[in-house]
Amino acid sequence: MxxxxxxxxxxxxxxxxxxxxxxxVAAVTNAGGxxxxxxxxxxxxxxxxxxxxxxxxxxxxxxxxxxxxxxxIDESAERAGRGEGGLDTMLAAIPQEHWDFLxxxxxxxxxxxxxxxxxxxxxxxxxxxxTKEGAxxxxxxxxxxxxxxxxxxxxxxxxxxxxxxxxxxxxxxxLVGTAEHAxxxxxxxxxxxxxxxxxxxxxxxxxxxxxxxxxxxxxVAPVPVLAAGGIATGRQMAAALALGASGVWCGSVWLTxxxxxxxxxxxxxxxxxxxxxxxxxxxRTGKPARQLRSAWTDEWEGPESPGPLGMPLQMIxxxxxxxxxxxxxxxxxxxxxALANYFVGQCVGLMNTVKPARQVVYDMVEEFAGAVDRLNxxxxxx
Amino acid sequence: MxxxxxxxxxxxxxxxxxxxxxxxVAAVTNAGGxxxxxxxxxxxxxxxxxxxxxxxxxxxxxxxxxxxxxxxIDESAERAGRGEGGLDTMLAAIPQEHWDFLxxxxxxxxxxxxxxxxxxxxxxxxxxxxTKEGAxxxxxxxxxxxxxxxxxxxxxxxxxxxxxxxxxxxxxxxLVGTAEHAxxxxxxxxxxxxxxxxxxxxxxxxxxxxxxxxxxxxxVAPVPVLAAGGIATGRQMAAALALGASGVWCGSVWLTxxxxxxxxxxxxxxxxxxxxxxxxxxxRTGKPARQLRSAWTDEWEGPESPGPLGMPLQMIxxxxxxxxxxxxxxxxxxxxxALANYFVGQCVGLMNTVKPARQVVYDMVEEFAGAVDRLNxxxxxx
Numbered sequence: 001m002x003x004x005x006x007x008x009x010x011x012x013x014x015x016x017x018x019x020x021x022x023x024x025v026a027a028v029t030n031a032g033g034x035x036x037x038x039x040x041x042x043x044x045x046x047x048x049x050x051x052x053x054x055x056x057x058x059x060x061x062x063x064x065x066x067x068x069x070x071x072x073i074d075e076s077a078e079r080a081g082r083g084e085g086g087l088d089t090m091l092a093a094i095p096q097e098h099w100d101f102l103x104x105x106x107x108x109x110x111x112x113x114x115x116x117x118x119x120x121x122x123x124x125x126x127x128x129x130x131t132k133e134g135a136x137x138x139x140x141x142x143x144x145x146x147x148x149x150x151x152x153x154x155x156x157x158x159x160x161x162x163x164x165x166x167x168x169x170x171x172x173x174x175l176v177g178t179a180e181h182a183x184x185x186x187x188x189x190x191x192x193x194x195x196x197x198x199x200x201x202x203x204x205x206x207x208x209x210x211x212x213x214x215x216x217x218x219x220v221a222p223v224p225v226l227a228a229g230g231i232a233t234g235r236q237m238a239a240a241l242a243l244g245a246s247g248v249w250c251g252s253v254w255l256t257x258x259x260x261x262x263x264x265x266x267x268x269x270x271x272x273x274x275x276x277x278x279x280x281x282x283x284r285t286g287k288p289a290r291q292l293r294s295a296w297t298d299e300w301e302g303p304e305s306p307g308p309l310g311m312p313l314q315m316i317x318x319x320x321x322x323x324x325x326x327x328x329x330x331x332x333x334x335x336x337x338a339l340a341n342y343f344v345g346q347c348v349g350l351m352n353t354v355k356p357a358r359q360v361v362y363d364m365v366e367e368f369a370g371a372v373d374r375l376n377x378x379x380x381x382x
Numbered sequence: 383m384x385x386x387x388x389x390x391x392x393x394x395x396x397x398x399x400x401x402x403x404x405x406x407v408a409a410v411t412n413a414g415g416x417x418x419x420x421x422x423x424x425x426x427x428x429x430x431x432x433x434x435x436x437x438x439x440x441x442x443x444x445x446x447x448x449x450x451x452x453x454x455i456d457e458s459a460e461r462a463g464r465g466e467g468g469l470d471t472m473l474a475a476i477p478q479e480h481w482d483f484l485x486x487x488x489x490x491x492x493x494x495x496x497x498x499x500x501x502x503x504x505x506x507x508x509x510x511x512x513t514k515e516g517a518x519x520x521x522x523x524x525x526x527x528x529x530x531x532x533x534x535x536x537x538x539x540x541x542x543x544x545x546x547x548x549x550x551x552x553x554x555x556x557l558v559g560t561a562e563h564a565x566x567x568x569x570x571x572x573x574x575x576x577x578x579x580x581x582x583x584x585x586x587x588x589x590x591x592x593x594x595x596x597x598x599x600x601x602v603a604p605v606p607v608l609a610a611g612g613i614a615t616g617r618q619m620a621a622a623l624a625l626g627a628s629g630v631w632c633g634s635v636w637l638t639x640x641x642x643x644x645x646x647x648x649x650x651x652x653x654x655x656x657x658x659x660x661x662x663x664x665x666r667t668g669k670p671a672r673q674l675r676s677a678w679t680d681e682w683e684g685p686e687s688p689g690p691l692g693m694p695l696q697m698i699x700x701x702x703x704x705x706x707x708x709x710x711x712x713x714x715x716x717x718x719x720a721l722a723n724y725f726v727g728q729c730v731g732l733m734n735t736v737k738p739a740r741q742v743v744y745d746m747v748e749e750f751a752g753a754v755d756r757l758n759x760x761x762x763x764x
Contacts, residue, residue: 208591212657375620
């Protein structure tokens with residue numbers, strides 16, 4: 001296939017795979033697509049290890065890294081990120097009411113309590129990865145590897161990210177949810193815009209892919225645009241390219257692949273889910289993110305909830321809890337299974353079988369060709 | 383163009399135009415598409431008049447009618463529809479609190495109060511058009527004309543609608559927002575399924591067009607599917623057909639055409655609006671319907687609101703008020719201009735110029751061809 005991004009990134013298919021799992025990243029890159037490792041959950045040391053593994057497995061083929069650099073986060077985290085007051089500043093900003101709600105939730109669903117005290121500090125350290133300083137460390141680690149793209153998943157990338165990437169000759173991508181954001185991103189130096197519709201998993205806006213992609217394409221031309229949100233099949237890839245996109249960016253579809261590290265209880269839910277079973281909720285990160293609807297999202301949106309905190313405080317509260325819930329769910333605990341969830345888009349309704357990531361790429365490309373044939377039959381016949 | 387629906391309906395382009403305006407219906411039909419008149423706002427006599435006008439203007443070319451037959455409405459309206467207690471039964475079901483809120487709203491925005499008492503009965507009569515009995519009258523009027531399609535905009539069409547249409551040899555279409563609804567509609571005898579994504583204007587669900595269309599296509603095959611929601615351009619039409627649809631169903635895009643009877647103040651807002659300027663709100667009909675966000679939707683969602691009533695009670699409350707607001711807005715009243723709105727989808731961001739409806743059809747078809755050429759260039763080049 002031949003779009004601007006195929007030439008620019010040296011890939012066969014303009015299919016970008018966002019995943020937190022290095023095996024998926026390598027598999028997609030090796031199948032002719034472009035794998036992008038989501039780095040936010042990693043410490044700099046762990047990220048170094050993951051990227052070294054990828055380097056060893058892709059034989060020089062292109063891949064990229066995605067960091068989360070939100071425009072606005074809780075001030076206590078900004079301070080902690082700058083080393084002012086350390087992690088305790090951030091932890092002190094979490095009201096006791098939220099810990100109490102969480103403890104009540106574990107009791108209500110009969111899930112054994114984790115050692116929140118012990119987990120707090122490592123979760124708080126995770127929270128700093130979304131500060132400017134934390135993200136910069138991850139960027140430095142990434143740029144020391146032969147990556148071909150660095151992406152910012154939330155908000156305009158900070159000048160330091162653009163400067164460092166440009167100095168290293170690496171294109172910068174950014175996810176946007178509105179045409180206005182796209183305009184700002186390009187002004188900030190972004191080389192590749194990912195227009196992500198509201199049906200996407202994870203942090204997302206409200207404009208649908210069908211409307212957003214042509215708007216963004218027209219707004220930032222000639223800067224290339226990838227379409228994201230709701231795309232899990234070749235027909236949808238063809239639709240995205242018909243809308244003017246130069247390629248697609250898929251995240252959800254990899255979560256039910258063989259390689260994915262998705263927790264078994266969650267994978268099972270995803271395979272069974274319909275497109276109605278997701279919700280945009282602030283309950284995991286503090287910013288609206290689409291995810292499986294579960295007892296977790298219901299309770300945080302419910303009448304007894306103190307309401308989710310901002311980012312990254314809600315991440316600190318939620319991630320330790322979700323880790324325990326996911327672990328306990330594996331042993332069949334019904335309450336934990338009811339609570340378990342993960343970020344995923346509405347296309348979860350189209351994800352019904354477990355396949356190797358490589359096969360997902362091949363199936364999408366084949367179905368894409370079929371969709372183009374169908375369009376040709378529609379226009380040529382009389 | 384050649385899809386199953388082109389052959390079935392004897393049309394050149396598989397482009398269905400939903401409009402309350404007879405001029406748009408006739409213009410699209412005469413341009414090679416298929417116009418569908420939204421009948422819900424009409425009395426049987428008025429509908430008869432409109433259809434006679436269309437018959438006189440389309441020279442035997444195909445067109446259709448759309449009625450609104452909701453699955454569940456307020457019991458008082460069902461009773462009134464059955465002639466039990468008459469319109470007063472329905473009016474009595476509207477709490478005084480809602481009239482008071484409305485009167486307060488007019489005062490707050492400095493809009494002269496209409497004669498609510500006088501308008502109540504005619505609005506209540508409008509409310510009965512969504513009862514089974516009211517809709518049946520509209521269906522009877524429609525079937526006496528040479529229509530080629532009858533569509534149900536909300537919920538499974540009642541058996542009587544399917545029976546009458548089948549007896550007359552007229553295909554039945556229905557709008558659906560989930561794959562499960564589509565399955566039920568086909569079981570109820572529907573011949574053409576319109577998969578309408580959450581980005582659509584008017585009554586809509588939450589699954590986006592990009593995800594919903596392939597789901598519905600796979601669910602109801604070989605029954606043909608039209609894609610609706612967010613579609614206003616030829617690129618989007620190509621995307622919809624790539625997703626597996628046999629055609630598209632567009633509503634919003636006609637609202638800014640030359641022919642449209644859209645109130646000037648609202649048309650102006652639509653031309654200026656971005657895709658972010660719509661909201662799914664119950665404030666006009668009692669069921670979630672996407673529309674321009676305005677002071678009207680803000681106030682009904684706001685802290686002083688008694689909350690919208692169900693359908694059709696909220697229609698009775700809202701329509702009289704909106705008629706006055708729209709009228710007063712024309713004279714430049716700033717409060718009325720702030721309140722004025724109308725149903726429209728997220729593609730309002732792509733509606734930036736006033737064109738004849740005929741031209742919208744031709745532009746879509748031309749852009750469609752360009753999108754197919756682009757896809758061919760992507761697949762053929764190496």
